């Protein structure tokens with residue numbers, strides 16, 4: 031991944047087609063590509079990277095990139111979209127509903143997959159670092175707002191209740 035994945039045809043070349051699916055299947059996770067918002071290359075979650083590659087622009091302010099197909103292995107540009115966190119939540123809930131009457135454990139696993147497909151990834155290392163260096167008199171809410179994460183995540187990390195490498199709902 032030294033040169034990154036920069037073009038739609040690169041996404042196609044790195045992925046495979048599977049019977050019965052229009053998705054482009056890829057076994058990797060993060061992608062090194064151009065962040066058109068910052069005009070520099072960086073590592074991004076696959077959905078966000080696919081968004082940048084497809085639209086040559088970052089998602090609109092307040093939006094997160096996610097795969098409509100909810101396939102955690104998909105990097106097909108036609109599957110990527112963006113929406114508010116509320117829209118993303120609704121999409122995840124809808125994909126959970128599709129699972130219907132399957133056992134709870136399976137349903138939870140499916141929701142976890144949907145979260146991954148939606149670009150919800152582990153809290154980035156630099157955010158964890160910044161949180162741990164936050165002034166002691168900064169409230170969890172203020173630190174969370176400053177770093178663009180939710181308050182509960184900030185609280186978990188600052189109080190050491192959860193390891194930084196556990197997925198806790200931050201979109202990279």
Ligand SMILES: [Zn+2]
Pocket residue numbers: 052053054097099100101104105106109
């Ligand atoms: Zn797809």
